[in-house]
Every structure is written in C-alpha cells, then in structure tokens.
Amino acid sequence: MTSATALRDLAVIEYADVLWAGFLMTLKISAIGIVGSLIVGLIGAAIGELRIPVLRQAVRIYVEAIRNTPLLVQVFTLFFVLPTLGITLSPFVVGCIALVAWGGAYNVENFRAGLGAVAHRYLEGAWALGFSRTRTFLSITVPIGARLSLPGLTNTMISILKNSALMLGIGLAELTFTVQKLSAETFRTVELFVVLGIVYLALVLVLSSVMHLIGRRYALGAGV
Amino acid sequence: MNDFSWIGPTLKLVASGALQTIVIAVASVVIAVVLGVILGVLLCLPAGRWNNAVRWALTLYLQLFRGLPVLVTLFIVFFVSPSLGLDLASTPAAIAALSLWGSANVMEVVRGAVRSIPTAQFEAATALGFKWAAVMRLVVLPQASRRMIPPVVNLIVDLIQATTLASLIGVVEVLQRSRQAVEYYQLSAGDGHAAPIFAGVLLFFFVICYPLTVLARRMERRPSREAPRSSKRARTGRPVVEPSGA
Numbered sequence: 001m002t003s004a005t006a007l008r009d010l011a012v013i014e015y016a017d018v019l020w021a022g023f024l025m026t027l028k029i030s031a032i033g034i035v036g037s038l039i040v041g042l043i044g045a046a047i048g049e050l051r052i053p054v055l056r057q058a059v060r061i062y063v064e065a066i067r068n069t070p071l072l073v074q075v076f077t078l079f080f081v082l083p084t085l086g087i088t089l090s091p092f093v094v095g096c097i098a099l100v101a102w103g104g105a106y107n108v109e110n111f112r113a114g115l116g117a118v119a120h121r122y123l124e125g126a127w128a129l130g131f132s133r134t135r136t137f138l139s140i141t142v143p144i145g146a147r148l149s150l151p152g153l154t155n156t157m158i159s160i161l162k163n164s165a166l167m168l169g170i171g172l173a174e175l176t177f178t179v180q181k182l183s184a185e186t187f188r189t190v191e192l193f194v195v196l197g198i199v200y201l202a203l204v205l206v207l208s209s210v211m212h213l214i215g216r217r218y219a220l221g222a223g224v
Numbered sequence: 225m226n227d228f229s230w231i232g233p234t235l236k237l238v239a240s241g242a243l244q245t246i247v248i249a250v251a252s253v254v255i256a257v258v259l260g261v262i263l264g265v266l267l268c269l270p271a272g273r274w275n276n277a278v279r280w281a282l283t284l285y286l287q288l289f290r291g292l293p294v295l296v297t298l299f300i301v302f303f304v305s306p307s308l309g310l311d312l313a314s315t316p317a318a319i320a321a322l323s324l325w326g327s328a329n330v331m332e333v334v335r336g337a338v339r340s341i342p343t344a345q346f347e348a349a350t351a352l353g354f355k356w357a358a359v360m361r362l363v364v365l366p367q368a369s370r371r372m373i374p375p376v377v378n379l380i381v382d383l384i385q386a387t388t389l390a391s392l393i394g395v396v397e398v399l400q401r402s403r404q405a406v407e408y409y410q411l412s413a414g415d416g417h418a419a420p421i422f423a424g425v426l427l428f429f430f431v432i433c434y435p436l437t438v439l440a441r442r443m444e445r446r447p448s449r450e451a452p453r454s455s456k457r458a459r460t461g462r463p464v465v466e467p468s469g470a
Contacts, residue, residue: 068433069426070385072392073399077422080406084418162293169392176295183303190307193300201291 011188012195022178023199026164029092029174033099033160038153040100041107042146048108049115050137059108066105072166074098079170095167095174099160106156114149115141147220154211158204165200175199230417234405238421241401242428248315248397249384252322256383257376259323260330265360267331268338282331289328294386297321302393318390326383333375337368377440381433388429398425 012019044059066074075098082089089097118141126136168177179196183189267282269275289297298321305312312320341364349359391400402421410416 064434064437065426065430068381068437069429070388070399072388073422073425073429076399076403077418077426080403080416080418081422084416162295165293165295166389168295176293176299180299180303189303193296193304197292197296197300200293200296201288204291 011182011186011191015182015186018178018182019175019195022173022175025092025173026161026175026203029095029099029167029172030161030164032096033103033164034157036096036100037103037107037156037160040104041109041111041153041156042142044104044108045111045115046137046142048112049141050133063105063108066102067109071098071102071163072169074102075166075170091167091170091172094170095164095172098167099164102163103156103160106159107153110149110152110156111145113152114147115145117148118144144220147218150211150215150219154208154215157211158207161203161207162200230409230413234409234417234421237405238398238401238424241396241398244315244395245387245397245399248318248322248387248390248395251319252326252387253380253383255319255323256326256379257330260327261334263327264331264334265338265365267335268360270356286328286331289324290332292325294321294325295389295392297325298389298393314390314393314395317393318387318395322383322386322390325386326379329379329382330376333372333379334368336375337371338364340371341367374440374444377436377443381436381440384432384436385429398428 044063047055047059075094078089078094078098079091082094122140122144123136126140131139164174165176167174168180171177176196179192183192186192263282263285267279267286269279292300298318301321301324302312302314302317305317338360345363345367346359349363354362387397388399390397391403394400396404402425406416406418406421410418
C-alpha cells in the first residue's frame with residue numbers, strides 16, 4: 001500500500017468536506033457568541049456603573065441566574081420551552097442566543113471589574129474639566145476600563161469557543177456533532193476524536209495568542 | 225390544563241436523576257481537588273533532572289485538559305477508551321472526564337497560589353534547614369491555601385454545572401430524566417410540561433450553586449482581613465518551628 005492510499009484511508013481525509021462544514025459552523029457560532037457577549041457585557045456593566053435604577057437590578061438577576069445554572073440546561077430550556085410558547089427557533093439561532101446570553105453574563109462581570117478599577121483621579125480630572133457623568137463614562141471609564149478587563153474577557157471568549165460544542169445536544173451540526181456522527185457511522189473513533197481534540201487545542205491556542213497580541217498593544221497593568 | 229396529577233410521578237423520576245447528579249458531582253469534586261492539589265504541588269518542584277521531567281509531564285497534562293472542552297474530554301474518555309481496551313460505563317466515564325478537567329484547573333490554581341507567596345518565605349524556611357517537602361507543608365501551603373479557596377469554590381460550581389454534560393453520553397442524571405419526562409408527557413398527553421420541568425432543573429442547580437458563588441465572592445473580597453489562624457501548636461505555647469538539630 002502506498003502512502004497515498006493510506007492517506008486516503010483516513011476518515012479525516014475521506015470526510016474532509018463534512019468536517020470542514022462542522023468546523024466552519026463552530027467558528028461561526030463562536031464568533032457570533034463572542035461578539036454578541038461583548039456587546040451584552042458592556043451594556044450590562046454600563047447599566048451597573050451608571051446606576052440606572054430597575055435595569056440595574058434586572059442585570060444583577062440576569063447575571064446570577066445565568067452564572068448559577070448550567071449552560072446545557074439553558075440551551076435545552078430555550079430549545080424545548082420556547083416552542084410551547086409558540087416560538088420555534090432553529091438550533092443555530094438557539095445556539096447563538098444561548099452563547100450570547102451565557103457569555104454576556106460573564107462579560108458583565110469582567111467589564112464591571114475593569115470599569116470599577118479605573119482610578120478615581122481620572123474621573124475627578126474629567127469632572128474638573130466640566131465633563132458630564134455620561135461623557136466621563138464614555139470618554140474615560142470605558143476606554144480605560146475595557147482595557148483593564150482584557151484578561152477576564154479573553155478567558156470568557158475561550159470558554160464560549162469551547163462551550164459551542166454543547167450545541168450538539170440540540171442537533172446543531174458543529175464540529176463535535178459532526179465528529180460524533182461520523183465516528184458512529186465509520187467506527188474510526190480514535191482517529192476522529194484525536195483530530196477533534198487537536199483542532200480544539202489549536203483553536204484555543206490561536207484565540208489566546210491573538211488576544212495576547214491585542215493585550216500587548218492595549219492592556220493596561222495595575223496602577224492605571 | 226388544570227390537571228396536576230403529573231407533578232408527583234415527575235418529581236419522583238427527576239429526583240432519582242438528581243441523586244445521580246449529586247453522586248457524580250461529589251465524586252468528581254473530591255477526586256479533582258485531591259488530585260489537583262497533589263499534582264499542583266508537584267508542579268512547583270524545584271529545578272532538577274527528574275523534577276524537570278515530572279514538571280514537563282504535569283504541564284502537558286494541565287495544558288491538555290484545560291485546553292480541551294469538557295465535552296470533548298468526556299467523549300474521548302467514553303468513546304475512545306473501549307478502543308484502548310478500557311470499557312468504562314457512562315457514569316465512571318463522566319466522573320473520570322470531570323476529574324481530569326477539574327484537577328487540571330485545580331493544578332493551575334495551586335500553582336498560582338504558591339507563586340503568590342513571596343520567595344523570602346521559601347528562602348527563610350530553607351535557611352532554617354527544612355527540606356522542600358517540609359517547606360511546602362509547613363510554610364508555603366498553609367499560606368497559599370487561603371488564596372486557593374475562592375477560585376476552587378468557583379471551580380466546584382463549574383464542576384457541578386458540568387455534570388449535566390454526562391446526559392449527552394447517556395448517564396441518567398437530572399437533565400436526562402427531565403428530558404425523558406418531557407418526552408413521555410409529550411407523547412402520551414400531548415403536553416410535555418417542558419416549561420415547569422426545565423424551570424425545576426434550573427432551580428435545582430441555582431439552589432446548589434448560588435450559595436457557593438456568594439461564599440466564594442465573600443472570601444475573595446476579604447482575603448487578608450482575616451488574621452492567620454494560629455495552629456494548635458502555637459496556641460499550646462510549644463514552638464512551631466523546632467531547631468533542626470534537636
């Protein structure tokens with residue numbers, strides 16, 4: 001047997017197109033989850049920081065509810081309960097909503113920690129210059145606080161990427177789902193799962209390296 | 225619609241699943257913490273030929289199981305182990321996977337906590353003639369353990385929540401039982417009662433996890449305000465540090 005046929009014998013090569021589609025789905029849903037959760041997190045933290053009544057309490061309840069219940073149960077709840085209320089969503093939409101809501105709750109905490117760590121002297125400086133509270137928040141607190149939040153945000157981004165695998169529970173054809181299905185059909189279990197593991201490790205490595213580079217450019221250390 | 229007769233049997237069914245969830249959670253938390261602390265301490269071994277090899281292997285373990293999604297670790301343990309001649313049932317596989325993931329995270333916490341202890345502490349203890357194991361046990365770990373507790377409690381919360389993933393390999397824990405219940409009512413009565421059943425599962429986890437989250441947050445907020453607890457020996461007046469020659 002030549003090496004070329006041995007290579008063709010690998011399930012990974014044979015089913016490359018299916019696996020590639022799963023990989024792209026994982027990337028897509030993770031990207032939506034990451035971007036969405038950053039927006040939700042920043043808005044949530046801003047509501048807390050600006051002490052907007054009622055909304056602030058609502059954000060606290062949202063954060064505690066999400067953080068203290070398992071993501072998989074949240075996903076199933078969205079997927080199985082919403083149809084009983086007459087809202088039927090595709091697994092993809094449910095997956096996006098779940099990841100954004102889950103990551104958003106963690107990012108509210110990340111941003112809150114960062115925004116809260118902005119030194120008071122900057123705010124006093126802004127007020128002395130006649131900045132309004134909102135102006136101070138937008139021009140001083142957010143730019144500095146967001147940078148201080150970077151390490152926490154990075155951890156949450158990585159978690160979102162990894163947790164996108166849970167969407168196989170509702171039948172979304174992302175990478176883990178595809179691998180599991182293929183392994184059940186082809187019995188190439190070891191090979192497929194080893195590749196799956198390597199792909200996730202590589203994705204996590206790439207994401208953390210990118211965030212490290214961004215951090216080198218933008219992160220602010222203690223004392224700022 | 226106002227028939228509530230389904231609630232009783234459902235509670236019974238889901239409660240049996242909840243018990244299984246608790247068994248998995250307790251087992252994996254205990255294994256993860258014990259294993260993680262031991263491996264984490266070994267990760268702090270001083271440089272040396274064999275020690276470097278040990279540290280290298282442990283770092284690989286840590287990076288591997290922290291980098292992989294828990295679900296992928298779970299699938300690898302469950303689906304790949306039979307090919308290696310190790311036929312694990314679903315519950316032991318779930319406990320094993322959660323322990324691998326949890327212990328890797330505990331290792332990271334232990335390493336961070338040990339590193340946060342000033343080097344002067346190591347140097348002073350070594351100068352007093354303590355061997356590495358004694359330095360760790362008597363000087364470093366008592367101080368580091370206080371910094372480990374909040375992140376470890378947070379990790380326990382994550383582990384408890386991750387037990388639900390076991391349902392994806394067929395363990396009949398609380399989530400699996402509730403899905404069975406919903407499916408059964410959907411098929412037999414046309415109404416799955418999905419909303420109250422899943423709300424119950426969410427509440428079940430919230431009631432367990434919220435107190436732990438609050439506890440971790442409280443401990444995080446005042447790490448140094450608590451005076452270091454005096455050891456039994458210090459209280460009885462005997463010297464805590466005995467001269468090495470005695």
